[in-house]
Amino acid sequence: MNTELRERIKNVIETEPVAVFMKGSPQFVMCGNSERALQALRGSGAPVTAVDVLPDPEIRQELSALSGWPTIPQIFIGGELVGGADIVEELAASGELEQKLSESLGDGYRDEATERVVSVLVPA
């Protein structure tokens, strides 16, 4: 177990309004499922803080140990696991995603819907 890495992942989950652990970045997506999740979030006007899991396999290990979710992407809203691409897509289609975003971030969440990328890698 990599305690420092796990703490960094936990910090992103707990402090970012919407955290997306994905393969690649929003600008350069490396997996179809990460793309589907991003599109669903964008369509709902969500702010996105993305973490690329590809630079180090340990990121994925620690993330799944924390969340109990086996696959990538993983989407967290307000510190809570929402699910993977299938769930986020389904919730977007039913309107529940927007509802969840409003509840968690406030009704004006669309106004500050920026996309950014953060790294959880522990500096060498």
Added chain:
Amino acid sequence: MTAELESVLRAAFPEATEVRVTDRTGGGDHFLVEVTSPRFDGLPLLEQHRLVNEALAAPFASGRIHEMRIKTKGTA
């Protein structure tokens, strides 16, 4: 692989009214898994998918599955 996954799911969800595994690309490693079960009634989607993920943990760990899409439904 499709039949194998289906039998794993049927064993895990004997009460399911529908279990279907589709090879989405024909390559034997991208699957769509559909399960309809009364066990999902009233359960949040996250927990429904968690049950399917747990059922398929062993085949998933084998590394032969590249991608799995999940669709779950209750019967209520």
